[in-house]
Amino acid sequence: MTTTHDPLALDRQVCFALAVANRAVLSVYRPLLEPMGLTHPQYLVMLALWGEAPMSVKAIGAALQLDSPTLSPLLKRLEASGLITRTRSAEDERALVVDLTDAGRALRTDAERIPPAVVEALGVGLPQLEELHRVLTDINRAALAAGALDKGAPQK
Numbered sequence: 001m002t003t004t005h006d007p008l009a010l011d012r013q014v015c016f017a018l019a020v021a022n023r024a025v026l027s028v029y030r031p032l033l034e035p036m037g038l039t040h041p042q043y044l045v046m047l048a049l050w051g052e053a054p055m056s057v058k059a060i061g062a063a064l065q066l067d068s069p070t071l072s073p074l075l076k077r078l079e080a081s082g083l084i085t086r087t088r089s090a091e092d093e094r095a096l097v098v099d100l101t102d103a104g105r106a107l108r109t110d111a112e113r114i115p116p117a118v119v120e121a122l123g124v125g126l127p128q129l130e131e132l133h134r135v136l137t138d139i140n141r142a143a144l145a146a147g148a149l150d151k152g153a154p155q156k
Contacts, residue, residue: 025118025122026040028118028121028122029043029114029118032113032114032117032118032121033114035110036107036110036111037081041074042074042077042078043111043114044064045060045064045071045074045075045078045084046078046083046104046107046108046111047111048060048063048064049084049098049099049100049104050100050105050108050111053098053099053100053104054097054098054099054100055097055098056089056095056096056097056098057071057072057075057086057095057096057097057098058095060075060098065144065149075098078104082101082103082104083100083101083103083104083107084098084099084100084101084104085098085099085100085101086098087099
């Protein structure tokens with residue numbers, strides 16, 4: 001059986017292509033984020049906050065599709081780095097509100113160089129990256145609608 005007709009051929013698997021692309025693209029981000037003192041997951045949190053701080057921890061988790069046990073250590077490290085604050089909500093003391101510090105707001109200026117540097121490092125045209133983003137967003141939306149990240153969701 002040739003790989004062009006084998007449904008289990010490694011090079012035909014979407015999951016394999018996504019896993020390799022994920023590792024490759026994140027390896028491009030790593031040296032760009034290091035001088036800022038951020039990991040890629042921390043960068044994603046900061047992107048969410050630069051878009052609409054302050055935010056509840058729940059809202060950040062929803063925006064990033066992360067659960068609390070994954071998000072909490074990220075927030076603790078960002079707080080220890082002096083980039084964010086976490087305080088109890090005045091309206092609901094059970095809820096934590098995350099806001100940027102002055103240093104966190106100032107870091108946005110450095111971060112503005114990241115997207116063009118990634119595009120340049122990848123050597124792929126912006127239209128291709130925009131199309132990839134659109135396709136991945138559609139796939140993510142469909143997967144979420146099918147309950148892909150729901151805890152205890154039945155596997156279909």
